[in-house]
Structure formats: C-alpha cells, structure tokens
Amino acid sequence: MGKETGFISEIGEFELIDRLKNILPGIDNSDVLVGIGDDTAVIKVNEEESWLVTCDIQIEDRHFRQKHTTFYQLGKRAMAVNLSDIAAMGGDPCFALVSLGLPPDLRLTNYDALFEGMRDQLAEYNANIIGGNLAKSEEKLIIDITLIGKIKTKNVVQRKGANIGDQIFVTGVLGESGAGLALLEKFGDQFPNKYQHLVDRHLAPRPQVAIGKQLASQNLVSAMIDLSDGLASDLNHICKMNQVGAHINFKALPFSRDVEEVSQICGVNLEHLVLHSGEDYQLLFTVNESIPESEIDTIAKKENVPVTAIGTIGPLSSGYILTDLQGNLKNLNPSGWDHFKKSGNKSEVK
C-alpha cells in the first residue's frame, strides 16, 4: 500500500488528473499533438488532418437521475456532452463508440430509447455509432461514450494559447442548465410551466458545434473550452494552463431574467447559478485584442448564436477577479462541479 494512505475522496478531480503527470510517461510520438489535459486528445493523421478523440462517463444518480429524464433525452444528453468537447476544439464530430453498464431491471423499451436519443443527437452532424460494448451493472446505469471528430490540423484550438490582453467571450446564455436542475430538484416535474425552456436546457443541452467550427476555421480564437463545470471553473483551466489571470464583469455576463427568478424561487444564489453550476455546454474562448469584435459578431450572426464579451485575460499577478453585481471587486472562486470532493468547493445544487 506504500506510505501514502490517502483516499481519492480527499482530493479533487483536477488533482487526480495532475497526479498522472508523475505516472504516465511523456508521449514519445509526434503524432499526438494534444494529450491528457484538454477537452479532447488530438492525433495527427497526416499533414493536413487530425482526429479528435474524447470520452465521457456518466453514472446514474451522479450525473443524471431517472426520475428527471426520459431515456431518449438521456441518450441525447450523454451524446451532447461529448459533442461539446469536440466543439471546444473546433472539430467535426464523426464516429461514436458506446459502452453501457446496464442494470438488469432496465426495460428493453428504455434501452431502445437510449440508443434512439444518441442516434438522433449524432444525426444532426451526420455522425454515427460504429461500435461499443455492453455489460451488466448491478444497480446503476453507466453510459460511457467515446467520440471521434476530425479537424484540419492548422485549425485545432486548445485550452493553451490565451495571452494577456485577450478578450474573453462566451456563446449563448449562462446558468440555464443550473436553473433547470434547481427547478427539478425543488418541484420535480411540477415546476412552473413558464420555465420549461430552462428544464429543457438541463435535460437536452445543445452543444455549440457549428460556431466552434467557424471560430476555429477562421483562426480568430487563441484558446477555447466548453462550459461543463461552470464558467468560474472552466475559465480557471485556461488561466492555469496559460499562467495568466482574468477579470470578469458579472454585469456583462449573459443570463436571463428567468434565471434570476429561479434563483429567488429556489433559493439558489444567482452568482452560483451563473458562474459555478455548470453543464451549460456553451463555449468560452479568448480573442487577441488586435482582432476587431465585429469579426466575432459576424460569425455570431451567421450561426445565430449570441456571443458576449465578458472580461479580459490579465497577467497572473493581477489575479482571478470578479466585479460583482454590486460593482465590488473580489476574487473569483474557481469552484464548480467537482465529481470527487465531498464538500468545500462542491456545487450546492448537485
């Protein structure tokens, strides 16, 4: 057992990943352009083309609850989570492998619906399920999807690349998935009708594949990540990777009146919903200050996706800072959805 007797519950997901630096060797293969530590791995296939490979494991009652979702939605959602990782690199999704751990009391109709959801979510991109694996799980449904995408090697966007002075942008609106989950947790399926769209955002997120591809192919973006753990946590990945700081203005963040209302109704702090609750599956990206904002606007209009400037990248020494709703400067807590920590920086909602 060695000297160290700690348990994985004592450290967070990102520390567990960091730990692998000491275990796994540097990859002596020039075809691996990006390895562990980004949204997807990138493998050079030839001088022009690279493949993106990502996987994501979703476990019942940790990542989803059967009482909140249909199996069709669950299939779509599990696939969307992976599509979002391909979007964050600027790629084109192509091929999926599906590994399932199936509890014995799963209905065949639900098994079918799960695959139908995955199939339909992929069909939007002409992508297909090409393989996988089935096993029995004693109790919990387990869904692990591997998704392969393609991209021109010169267009690959990584977490690495953000520079001091870059503007920070996000697509879409924030906090809707967290608000949807808060409603489900409080009201079950009896939540007020007018918030159906928030619940939909949680149960059936829409990955930003098209605009991710546009931004990457036009080489407008210095770094990009998808918002899976929450803006505060995901932006922090970019800052740590690039040894820079950031300054976000809460008032500039795109969130709706509905999210504010749900914050009050459900008793969940608004900052928490918008910055820390995660699963919005929007894209966050940084843009060199020399690039006029109009170029980003043009793409946003073309793809019909709102894009908002929310802050700037600064030197590491200037910190990780938020101007809050009251106009006060404070440190931005990088906490978000963490799969491991028992307490401390864990999301209040999940």
Place this chain on the structure above:
Amino acid sequence: MGKETGFISEIGEFELIDRLKNILPGIDNSDVLVGIGDDTAVIKVNEEESWLVTCDIQIEDRHFRQKHTTFYQLGKRAMAVNLSDIAAMGGDPCFALVSLGLPPDLRLTNYDALFEGMRDQLAEYNANIIGGNLAKSEEKLIIDITLIGKIKTKNVVQRKGANIGDQIFVTGVLGESGAGLALLEKFGDQFPNKYQHLVDRHLAPRPQVAIGKQLASQNLVSAMIDLSDGLASDLNHICKMNQVGAHINFKALPFSRDVEEVSQICGVNLEHLVLHSGEDYQLLFTVNESIPESEIDTIAKKENVPVTAIGTIGPLSSGYILTDLQGNLKNLNPSGWDHFKKSGNKSEVK
C-alpha cells in the same frame, strides 16, 4: 413505455446487440469499413491505412474482484482485454483513453497502481494513454478503456470471411484463465502453489498481439476472433456471421494436465473450463484449406506461440458439433460467459 415491457435481464448480450440493427441506421460513410458486430470498428484513414477502435467496460464484482487482484494487475488486465481485440483484427495498438468511475474510498496508492499497470501493459507496444475521464462512482470501481490501433487496410482480418473447408486454429492453451478463477473462488489466495501460473493467466492475461499481426500481414487467415467469452461462444460468432457450421475435436484442443487437475480439485467440468469459461484471450482463426499448415507453423515458431488445429468449418446444415473426450459426436453448446443472462447458458464459475 410502449407495448413491450420486457427487461434486459430476459435476453442475452448478443440479442441486445442484434436489437441495435433495428435502431441504428446503416452507416452511410464509406470510410467505416467495419461497424458494430466485430472485435473492433475499422475506419479507413486513407487508401493504405485504417484505424481500429474498440472499447471495453469492466465493472467491479462483475468482471473482477478486489480481493483477488492487486490494482497494478487490474490495470494491466483491463488494458490486455482491449489489446486482445486489436490483436484479433491483426492490428498495432497505439492510443488509449481511460474512463474511470472511482469509489470515494479508493486509496490514492491504488489509483496510482491502476494507471501504472495500464501504462506498463501498453509500453510493451509503445502505445500510450492520451486522454480519458474521471468520475465518482458510489460503490463499484468502473474501468472503461477505448483503444485505437492502426493497420494496413489490406491486412484487416474480420470475423467475416470463414469458408466451408477452412481449418480452425487456436493460439496458446485453453482453460487456464477459467482454472485460475476456479482456484481463486475455491481457495482465495491459499490455492496450491503449483498452480500459480494458472492464477497468473487469469489475473494477467497476455494478449496475442504479435502473432495476430503476423497472421494478418501475411494474409493467411480468412477470419479471426479473440477468445473472451470462451471457445464455444466465440467460434459460434464466426459461424453465425458466415452462415456456416463447425466441427471441433475435443481431443485436439490444447489444454494442460494442470487444467485437468484443477477441474477435479475444484469440481468444475473439464469441458466447461476448456470450451465455455472464457477470458483466455487467445486467438481463434480460420485458414483456407489450400494454405499448407507449415506456413502457420512457421509463424508460430517465429513468435514462439503454440498454434493448434482444432477442427474444421463445415456447411451450416452439418451443424455445430463436438467430438467429445469419449469420442462421441454431440452438438456443441455455444454458451459462454454472458454478461446479462441470469441463468441458463451462464458460466458455472462466474
């Protein structure tokens, strides 16, 4: 819920996979050379080269037990299972993605050892872990690995391709993994010392990557599969795929005196161990009758792996037949390790 109210426990793994034919569309992409239903998917990268992609999910207490194994062995084993699928197509393993569901009480030293085992198993083939995903699992350790291999497109060997008259061969010896498991189940770690090699075979199987590659690159093989579920079940996959029958002679099967002894000591039927217990991770392949056996022998000698002719492929009408130890002809029961069925054709041991 629809009209059908059956549960997945009522049908087997292979029926669940068959069911997908009605759900998933035919793949309208000429780059996908092999989709669902073989050991790996095959994607054409260019005219010369294809990639093999496979995944395998292993769940604690279903596929392994912590009391029987070290975490280092477990890491090696989980990777070996995937390497064996690449071997069965004749490919070269290259890149792995590792998805883990980690119970909170897992020790950090065991987390490290798990990755060390996976790393070392890959290092034999100059292959690397390039990505993955970590999540929390309430109780059981879950290991899902995606492995990518490369192969010259013209060398791809599939389950499809066996013809009437082909000879059937297996690499290595059979029943050792099943015997090792039977010993562990009966004696725990107090099994008789002389059978250590059988337990090792169970805990640390050695995938037949090198000979798989040789057989494929010399175009000697009409069909190939790895023995994960047991010879009787895996050969049946080839027979069903090719609409043919087979005749196996039990006396010709390669198994050792030690396996016979364990059969008696542990009270497990010898036919069960050799034909139905699975997890030997040897290769089974078919060879056109025009190819002299000496060509197979040459490769076997070169790779230092025993290869044994065990029977022949016949017409579908001649059935799926075994000449048993007593010389009697009988139907060969295609049962093996099935992850789903509660009873019936499930292995006695697992």
